[in-house]
Amino acid sequence: RLLIVDFGSQVTQLIARRLRELNVYCEIHPYQNVTADFVRQMAPKAVIFSGGPDSVTREGSPRVPQEIFSMGLPILGICYGQQVMMHQLGGKVESGHGTAEFGRAYVTRQGQLDLLDGWFAEGPEQVWMSHGDHVSEIAPGFQVYGTSPNAPFAITADPERHFYAVQFHPEVHHTPHGKTLYENFVKLAGFSGDWTMGAYREEAIRLIREQVGDKKVICGLSGGVDSSVAAVLIHEAIGDQLTCVFVDHGLLRKNEAEEVVAMFRDNYNIPLIHADESDLFLGELDGQSDPETKRKIIGKLFIDVFQKHADSIDGAEFLAQGTLYPDVIESVSFSGGPSVTIKSHHNVGGLPEKMGLKLVEPLRELFKDEVRELGRELGLPDSFIGRHPFPGPGLAIRCPGEITREKLAILREADAVYIDQIRKHGLYDEIWQAFVAILPVRTVGVMGDGRTYDFACALRAVTSVDGMTADYFPFSHEFLGETATRIINEVKGINRVTYDVTSKPPGTIEWE
Ligand code: XMP
Known part of the structure; x- marks a missing residue:
């Protein structure tokens, strides 16, 4: 070494x-x-x-x-x-x-x-x-x-x-x-260069065991790549001393909650609390249309709910997080920096102090692509590891204006069709992030011989290296036309599809 x-x-x-x-x-x-x-x-x-x-x-x-x-x-x-x-x-x-x-x-x-x-x-x-x-x-x-x-x-x-x-x-x-x-x-120096991610995994497991001993660990699972890899790795190290808490705020994509639960509870046998708190979140969000207010409500409730469920785990001393190295650098250079808040990002920072827990951060030295490699090493499926990033506040920030269950249901369906199209055309891995936003306007259309008056939606797809800057993805006209037709035909409640061609800056990736 x-x-x-x-x-x-x-x-x-x-x-x-x-x-x-x-x-x-x-x-x-x-x-x-x-x-x-x-x-x-x-x-x-x-x-x-x-x-x-x-x-x-x-x-x-x-x-x-x-x-x-x-x-x-x-x-x-x-x-x-x-x-x-x-x-x-x-x-x-x-x-x-x-x-x-x-x-x-x-x-x-x-x-x-x-x-x-x-x-x-x-x-x-x-x-x-x-x-x-x-x-x-x-x-x-x-x-x-x-x-x-x-x-x-x-x-x-x-x-x-x-x-x-x-x-x-x-x-x-x-x-x-x-x-x-x-x-x-x-x-x-005589190194043969035969070290691998498999060896990293062994070493990380040894370090987790050393740090945690026989104590209990709680891990906030979002379904994203980072927290998933952290959870599987820690479970390998300490088995059922780990409990995952998956806060379901009712703002997830189609089938997402079921998939996360199936993967971790059934496939990996990781003790998992599925905290279905959608009524609470959607209730508090009712009637709110200001983006920052929405973000703040979700951020605060998330912490309350997480804490409530974590408290039900007796004697936990550690909180596991999927912090990556870029998060570490950014949080250092950001703190006290002159930057203004564009959006109040939602994360669980501050939680460990509040709860008196020590941190376990086994991915702290890794970069995103290395985490993916480690995930593969741990047997997580490729479809899971290559997933686009999904923001903490979920569909709330893809539903500008007031959030209703009706709009969320429409958004989920439209998003599922759009992602299906992207996968079918083999474009998923070329894109940093793709999603649908449901717009707070209804427009007039004609279907069959009848008049429709339904929601408009916007498709978004960007390329990016780190999410800090981004450009819109240059879909072909054929792809866009076919996707619009599919969404309008298959999703009840949408009768108009637009494509967002804004780069970041001046736009942001999400709509709110
Ligand atoms: P924006 O919209 O700021 O997004 O250009 C940049 C990247 O960050 C994601 N994003 C979030 N991720 N909590 C998260 O964990 C948040 O509150 C949040 N807001 C935006 C966004 O999806 C994109 O990948």
Whole structure:
């Protein structure tokens, strides 16, 4: 395994992700925990020092134990990690003086280095820099292998000891060939690259057992991919010490509640409380048409209801959540940020403190596609794993204006026909999210020889990478025509179909 010493960079997890992509097992540990004894006990095959926000020129700033350099381990230092290496091995690091570099830079080659196999094939390499300090004198034994205009020591190494130090961040997207450096590094360190998601699963199970012991865990199950994978994984680890609570607010899609219950209770034998609270939610929403009011009502009721059912589970000490790594980064960068609230997003944040529960978050280090891979590993069906995201407030935000049971019933049917069309045409996996919104207008139509006066609906389908920005999906006219015909013929209550061609921004994906 490989040890990543975390000095607090925003992108440390990306290093781990790159290594997982190379099928290398790694563990991230905060620098405070990394003592010489710790390293000896862990016995890693190689070490990476992450970047970090501090300055090695500041007294008391983070260091590694000096012995780590005499254990014969290959070491790669990145950004702050590079500076720590230089500083502790006898070089010099300085602050400021106009040599800070943020963003794109180009590194040119200065000699031959095994770490750089495959680099510079087409001239200078684009890299991503983000540093205030810089190395002004390299440590004895090191040589320069790459420079950028503002970083004369962009790549340095002591190949004999397998010490490598780079000023830039090879783990980020904006260093397009960064993965090659990691690949070369792990090869040099003797990794065979045979680690898999199956091994991750075993390790995650071990950690859950260690954290939870013989205590009980509650998991809020939404039917979405993240909470489902978390639930199945935790159940594998601790069996019936886990109880899932599935809050059914009556705003789910056609057959959704039945499918979730069948999957978890019947297929996986996970103890599941199906809290059918639709009367409560729909009652409180009655007559409400303001989007934020609707969201707030649902958010608050959800917490109350979840808590009520959780309280019925005696002696639970942990709350499991399917938090992913991007949620972790976003919640850090969002808190206190200058961003305004576009929509009050519905989640169960704040619940654990309120309920006095500790958190179990086994997916905290993973990205969405890795969670899907883990889900496959756990035997969840592909149709389930590849599902489009579905928002917490459910159909409420796809029913602009007042919500009635009648409208919800129509919406469910129309949505089911639309998704069926998309699947039949093999387009489901090309689309980030697709759904129908039922509009708060009735329009006049003619069917047979009679007049109709029914609801209009809008189809929405977008492509996106992360839901933050999106574009409408370019369906063919044939597809749109056929789908409109099917919806009007098969769904009683709709006589007009429109297609929403707004991108995000300026629109949002959902209608409310
Ligand atoms: P918008 O409509 O803001 O949606 O462009 C971006 C993504 O977030 C989903 N969404 C939500 N997800 N709780 C959720 O869990 C919410 O309150 C919520 N509102 C929107 C939306 O479906 C899309 O994927």
